[in-house]
Amino acid sequence: xxxxxxxxxxxxxxxxxxxxxxxxxxxxxxxxxxxxxxxxxxxxxxxxxxxxxxxxxxxxxxxxxxxxxxxxxxxxxxxxxxxxxxxxxxxxxxxxxxxxxxxxxxxxxxxxxxxxxx
Amino acid sequence: xxxxxxxxxxxxxxxxxxxxxxxxxxxxxxxxxxxxxxxxxxxxxxxxxxxxxxxxxxxxxxxxxxxxxxxxxxxxxxxxxxxxxxxxxxxxxxxxxxxxxxxxxxxxxxx
Numbered sequence: 001x002x003x004x005x006x007x008x009x010x011x012x013x014x015x016x017x018x019x020x021x022x023x024x025x026x027x028x029x030x031x032x033x034x035x036x037x038x039x040x041x042x043x044x045x046x047x048x049x050x051x052x053x054x055x056x057x058x059x060x061x062x063x064x065x066x067x068x069x070x071x072x073x074x075x076x077x078x079x080x081x082x083x084x085x086x087x088x089x090x091x092x093x094x095x096x097x098x099x100x101x102x103x104x105x106x107x108x109x110x111x112x113x114x115x116x117x118x
Numbered sequence: 119x120x121x122x123x124x125x126x127x128x129x130x131x132x133x134x135x136x137x138x139x140x141x142x143x144x145x146x147x148x149x150x151x152x153x154x155x156x157x158x159x160x161x162x163x164x165x166x167x168x169x170x171x172x173x174x175x176x177x178x179x180x181x182x183x184x185x186x187x188x189x190x191x192x193x194x195x196x197x198x199x200x201x202x203x204x205x206x207x208x209x210x211x212x213x214x215x216x217x218x219x220x221x222x223x224x225x226x227x228x229x
């Protein structure tokens with residue numbers, strides 16, 4: 001099992017460009033999450049999807065949109081990138097309330113995408 | 119105001135030392151507290167604590183939760199250079215899908 005995979009690993013954008021970060025998991029998890037990590041700020045939740053077909057805002061959703069394409073895939077889109085969105089982005093998944101592999105709260109993380117916006 | 123506060127923010131020790139990392143939290147409807155280790159890339163799960171006073175152990179690492187005083191500690195004995203990492207703690211509330219993370223403690227173990 002690959003666990004949680006993310007693409008791309010690195011990306012450089014110019015201000016105003018758009019892009020989509022892709023995430024997929026093969027653990028049959030119900031819940032998926034997008035975080036950003038900035039120096040000295042810890043991990044902050046951008047959006048999450050409790051189950052297929054639902055998405056909700058987290059702590060820092062402004063400037064982002066998400067799509068839960070199916071149970072496996074959860075994408076994060078930046079419509080008009082800004083320098084403040086320079087960060088490392090992590091996708092994670094967990095079994096969720098409805099079950100699946102892993103405990104309710106234990107989240108499994110992907111390797112991250114390092115995004116720089118110039 | 120931060121809901122999860124970790125201390126210290128950074129720590130440098132010599133190999134063989136024992137370290138204690140702290141995590142305090144404030145949340146209504148608490149469900150669990152989790153510890154993660156982050157080396158160069160993704161955080162990896164260490165422990166999940168839901169009950170007070172029950173120590174969880176994995177090799178040289180152990181952790182315990184105090185639900186009355188709202189804190190948890192992570193102990194690492196006989197530290198090795200491979201323990202160098204950022205240690206993150208996170209809490210979750212009952213019925214919530216979200217984890218709220220602290221800012222992490224950066225541990226550096228020098229030979």
